[in-house]
Amino acid sequence: MADDLDALVRRGRAHRGAGELDEALAIFTLAHERFPAAARPLCERGAVLLLVHRFDDALADYRAAEALDPAYPGLQSYFAEVWLYLRRPDEALAAAGRGLRAEPGDMMHRVNLAHALLFLGRHEAADAEYRSLRGEVHPAKGRTGAEIVLEDLRLLRSAGVTCDGMDAVERLLSAGG
Numbered sequence: 816m817a818d819d820l821d822a823l824v825r826r827g828r829a830h831r832g833a834g835e836l837d838e839a840l841a842i843f844t845l846a847h848e849r850f851p852a853a854a855r856p857l858c859e860r861g862a863v864l865l866l867v868h869r870f871d872d873a874l875a876d877y878r879a880a881e882a883l884d885p886a887y888p889g890l891q892s893y894f895a896e897v898w899l900y901l902r903r904p905d906e907a908l909a910a911a912g913r914g915l916r917a918e919p920g921d922m923m924h925r926v927n928l929a930h931a932l933l934f935l936g937r938h939e940a941a942d943a944e945y946r947s948l949r950g951e952v953h954p955a956k957g958r959t960g961a962e963i964v965l966e967d968l969r970l971l972r973s974a975g976v977t978c979d980g981m982d983a984v985e986r987l988l989s990a991g992g
Contacts, residue, residue, distance in 0.1 A: 854880035895927035904934035
């Protein structure tokens with residue numbers, strides 16, 4: 816049965832990657848219906864819900880995933896991200912901290928830590944985090960920290976979520992300086 820869940824997740828991710836977000840939502844909803852005890856479909860669906868700017872629904876999915884599996888890998892990264900979209904950087908910072916305690920050194924927790932610091936106006940600390948991430952390659956995504964951060968900032972902007980200092984981070988990471 817795990818193969819069935821994996822196949823559904825792969826299919827949902829393929830739709831997400833192709834920009835077919837309604838289809839991705841439908842697949843992840845189906846995966847959740849077929850595997851109601853699994854946190855993974857809820858996390859995957861929540862990530863797509865962020866892309867369609869349904870932030871409260873994404874948060875509900877993450878909370879449901881946490882109820883199923885509080886130690887689900889990367890869960891605190893999902894929480895940190897949704898807190899940023901909901902303009903609650905203090906909660907994002909707390910989630911990033913919990914994530915780093917549970918999964919020390921995880922790149923996505925470090926990215927979210929940098930974002931939370933930026934949104935809290937702690938620009939020097941954020942800058943140091945961004946600089947430490949920029950050339951590092953994510954082991955599963957095959958993308959540099961700079962690429963991941965720039966994509967995150969683009970998505971936040973597209974949702975109307977901005978803060979002072981975003982332009983400077985984009986310049987820093989685009990220039991590689």
